[in-house]
Amino acid sequence: MIAVVDYGGGNLGSLTSALARRRAEFVVTSDPLEVARADAAILPGDGAFGATMDALRERGLDGAVRSTIDAGKPFLGICVGMQVLYERSDEFGEHAGLGAFAGVVSRFVSAPRIPHMGWNQLDVLRDHPFVRGLGAQPYAYFLHSYRAPVDAQTLAATEHGERFAAIVARDNVMATQFHPEKSQATGAILLDNFIALCL
Secondary structure: OEEEEOOOOOOHHHHHHHHHHOOOOEEEEOOHHHHHHOOEEEEOOOOOHHHHHHHHHHOOHHHHHHHHHHOOOOEEEEOHHHHOOEEEEOOOOOEEOOOOEEEEEEEOOOOOOOOEEEEEEOEEOOOOOOOOOOOOOOEEEEEEOEEOOOOOOEEEEEEOOOEEEEEEEEOOEEEEOOOHHHOHHHHHHHHHHHHHHHO
16 A cells, blocks of 8 residues: 655645556555555655645654655655655755755756746666666656755756756655656656555
Protein backbone atom coordinates (compact mmCIF):
# COMPACT_ATOMS: atom_id res chain seq x y z
CA MET A 1 0.00 0.00 0.00
CA ILE A 2 1.28 3.46 -0.98
CA ALA A 3 0.38 6.38 1.31
CA VAL A 4 -0.26 9.63 -0.57
CA VAL A 5 0.50 12.24 2.08
CA ASP A 6 -2.32 14.78 2.44
CA TYR A 7 -1.04 17.84 4.30
CA GLY A 8 -3.83 20.13 3.07
CA GLY A 9 -2.03 21.09 -0.15
CA GLY A 10 -0.51 19.38 -3.13
CA ASN A 11 -1.93 18.30 -6.44
CA LEU A 12 -3.87 15.29 -5.17
CA GLY A 13 -6.52 14.97 -7.89
CA SER A 14 -4.33 14.39 -10.93
CA LEU A 15 -1.84 12.29 -8.95
CA THR A 16 -4.47 9.92 -7.52
CA SER A 17 -6.07 9.63 -10.98
CA ALA A 18 -2.70 8.63 -12.41
CA LEU A 19 -2.20 6.04 -9.66
CA ALA A 20 -5.72 4.67 -10.13
CA ARG A 21 -5.12 4.24 -13.87
CA ARG A 22 -2.15 2.06 -12.94
CA ARG A 23 -4.27 0.06 -10.49
CA ALA A 24 -1.80 0.89 -7.74
CA GLU A 25 -2.93 0.19 -4.20
CA PHE A 26 -2.89 3.55 -2.43
CA VAL A 27 -4.60 5.58 0.26
CA VAL A 28 -4.76 9.37 0.60
CA THR A 29 -4.13 10.13 4.27
CA SER A 30 -3.27 12.86 6.74
CA ASP A 31 -2.81 10.32 9.54
CA PRO A 32 0.89 10.03 10.54
CA LEU A 33 0.39 6.47 11.78
CA GLU A 34 -1.13 5.40 8.47
CA VAL A 35 1.77 6.97 6.57
CA ALA A 36 4.30 5.21 8.81
CA ARG A 37 2.50 1.84 8.42
CA ALA A 38 2.35 2.01 4.61
CA ASP A 39 4.80 0.13 2.39
CA ALA A 40 5.76 3.32 0.52
CA ALA A 41 4.79 6.98 0.38
CA ILE A 42 4.39 9.88 -2.03
CA LEU A 43 4.60 13.53 -0.96
CA PRO A 44 2.92 15.63 -3.66
CA GLY A 45 3.68 19.31 -3.97
CA ASP A 46 1.95 22.60 -4.67
CA GLY A 47 2.86 25.83 -2.90
CA ALA A 48 5.69 27.37 -0.90
CA PHE A 49 8.43 25.55 1.01
CA GLY A 50 7.80 27.16 4.41
CA ALA A 51 4.03 26.76 4.28
CA THR A 52 4.41 23.11 3.29
CA MET A 53 6.80 22.41 6.16
CA ASP A 54 4.47 24.18 8.60
CA ALA A 55 1.53 22.09 7.39
CA LEU A 56 3.53 18.86 7.73
CA ARG A 57 4.64 19.75 11.26
CA GLU A 58 1.16 20.80 12.39
CA ARG A 59 -0.19 17.37 11.42
CA GLY A 60 2.79 15.38 12.70
CA LEU A 61 3.50 14.28 9.15
CA ASP A 62 7.11 15.47 9.16
CA GLY A 63 7.97 12.69 11.61
CA ALA A 64 5.99 10.15 9.61
CA VAL A 65 7.87 11.09 6.44
CA ARG A 66 11.21 10.77 8.23
CA SER A 67 10.17 7.38 9.66
CA THR A 68 9.22 6.12 6.20
CA ILE A 69 12.54 7.26 4.77
CA ASP A 70 14.57 5.92 7.68
CA ALA A 71 12.82 2.53 7.38
CA GLY A 72 14.14 2.21 3.81
CA LYS A 73 10.69 2.24 2.21
CA PRO A 74 10.29 3.69 -1.31
CA PHE A 75 9.53 7.40 -1.08
CA LEU A 76 8.67 9.87 -3.87
CA GLY A 77 8.60 13.66 -3.53
CA ILE A 78 6.96 15.80 -6.23
CA CYS A 79 7.62 19.52 -6.90
CA VAL A 80 7.65 21.25 -3.48
CA GLY A 81 7.42 17.70 -2.14
CA MET A 82 10.92 17.29 -3.60
CA GLN A 83 12.14 20.65 -2.31
CA VAL A 84 11.22 20.03 1.34
CA LEU A 85 13.40 16.90 1.26
CA TYR A 86 16.43 19.23 1.17
CA GLU A 87 18.14 20.74 4.20
CA ARG A 88 16.67 24.20 3.77
CA SER A 89 15.26 26.86 1.46
CA ASP A 90 15.44 30.65 1.26
CA GLU A 91 11.90 31.00 -0.13
CA PHE A 92 10.29 33.91 1.78
CA GLY A 93 12.96 33.64 4.50
CA GLU A 94 15.08 30.77 5.79
CA HIS A 95 13.22 27.50 6.37
CA ALA A 96 14.53 24.13 7.52
CA GLY A 97 13.55 21.10 5.45
CA LEU A 98 13.49 17.37 6.14
CA GLY A 99 17.17 16.87 5.31
CA ALA A 100 16.92 13.71 3.21
CA PHE A 101 19.05 15.45 0.57
CA ALA A 102 22.01 17.73 1.17
CA GLY A 103 21.79 21.26 -0.20
CA VAL A 104 19.74 24.44 -0.32
CA VAL A 105 16.72 25.19 -2.51
CA SER A 106 16.96 28.79 -3.76
CA ARG A 107 15.30 31.13 -6.25
CA PHE A 108 16.36 31.23 -9.89
CA VAL A 109 18.97 33.94 -10.46
CA SER A 110 19.41 34.02 -14.24
CA ALA A 111 16.19 32.42 -15.53
CA PRO A 112 14.63 34.17 -18.56
CA ARG A 113 11.28 34.24 -16.71
CA ILE A 114 9.91 33.20 -13.35
CA PRO A 115 8.09 31.01 -12.66
CA HIS A 116 9.56 28.32 -14.88
CA MET A 117 6.32 27.02 -16.35
CA GLY A 118 5.69 24.55 -19.14
CA TRP A 119 7.49 21.77 -20.96
CA ASN A 120 11.25 21.44 -20.79
CA GLN A 121 13.81 18.81 -21.70
CA LEU A 122 15.55 16.58 -19.18
CA ASP A 123 19.20 15.60 -19.44
CA VAL A 124 19.42 12.14 -17.83
CA LEU A 125 22.85 11.94 -16.19
CA ARG A 126 23.00 8.43 -14.77
CA ASP A 127 21.13 5.17 -14.64
CA HIS A 128 18.80 4.30 -11.79
CA PRO A 129 15.71 2.04 -11.58
CA PHE A 130 13.52 5.14 -11.22
CA VAL A 131 14.58 6.61 -14.60
CA ARG A 132 14.89 3.33 -16.51
CA GLY A 133 13.30 3.54 -19.95
CA LEU A 134 13.18 7.36 -20.11
CA GLY A 135 15.73 7.75 -22.88
CA ALA A 136 18.42 10.43 -22.90
CA GLN A 137 16.40 13.65 -23.27
CA PRO A 138 12.69 13.28 -22.47
CA TYR A 139 10.35 16.21 -21.77
CA ALA A 140 8.49 17.00 -18.53
CA TYR A 141 6.06 19.64 -17.27
CA PHE A 142 7.40 22.19 -14.75
CA LEU A 143 5.88 24.91 -12.58
CA HIS A 144 8.26 26.44 -10.02
CA SER A 145 10.35 29.49 -9.08
CA TYR A 146 12.93 27.82 -6.83
CA ARG A 147 15.41 25.08 -7.67
CA ALA A 148 17.88 22.62 -6.19
CA PRO A 149 21.53 22.38 -7.28
CA VAL A 150 22.91 19.73 -9.60
CA ASP A 151 25.14 17.41 -7.56
CA ALA A 152 25.90 13.73 -6.92
CA GLN A 153 22.24 13.09 -5.99
CA THR A 154 21.00 14.30 -9.40
CA LEU A 155 19.64 11.74 -11.86
CA ALA A 156 18.49 14.32 -14.42
CA ALA A 157 19.09 18.04 -14.89
CA THR A 158 17.25 20.76 -16.81
CA GLU A 159 18.25 24.16 -18.21
CA HIS A 160 16.17 27.29 -17.62
CA GLY A 161 18.68 30.09 -17.81
CA GLU A 162 20.69 28.00 -15.37
CA ARG A 163 21.11 24.30 -14.76
CA PHE A 164 19.18 22.71 -11.90
CA ALA A 165 18.22 19.28 -10.55
CA ALA A 166 15.06 17.88 -12.15
CA ILE A 167 15.19 14.33 -10.73
CA VAL A 168 17.16 13.29 -7.65
CA ALA A 169 17.60 10.03 -5.76
CA ARG A 170 19.45 8.71 -2.73
CA ASP A 171 18.95 5.17 -1.49
CA ASN A 172 15.16 4.64 -1.20
CA VAL A 173 14.24 8.32 -1.74
CA MET A 174 13.37 9.65 -5.20
CA ALA A 175 12.00 13.04 -6.21
CA THR A 176 11.07 15.15 -9.22
CA GLN A 177 10.98 18.94 -9.50
CA PHE A 178 8.34 18.59 -12.22
CA HIS A 179 4.91 16.96 -12.01
CA PRO A 180 5.06 13.39 -13.37
CA GLU A 181 1.26 13.15 -13.22
CA LYS A 182 1.13 16.00 -15.79
CA SER A 183 4.11 14.91 -17.86
CA GLN A 184 2.42 12.41 -20.18
CA ALA A 185 4.75 9.65 -21.42
CA THR A 186 7.70 10.73 -19.23
CA GLY A 187 5.56 10.84 -16.11
CA ALA A 188 3.91 7.53 -16.93
CA ILE A 189 7.29 5.79 -17.09
CA LEU A 190 8.43 7.32 -13.79
CA LEU A 191 5.21 6.42 -11.96
CA ASP A 192 5.34 2.89 -13.36
CA ASN A 193 8.97 2.58 -12.23
CA PHE A 194 8.13 3.84 -8.74
CA ILE A 195 5.22 1.44 -8.39
CA ALA A 196 7.48 -1.42 -9.54
CA LEU A 197 9.99 -0.47 -6.85
CA CYS A 198 7.18 -0.48 -4.27
CA LEU A 199 6.35 -4.06 -5.25
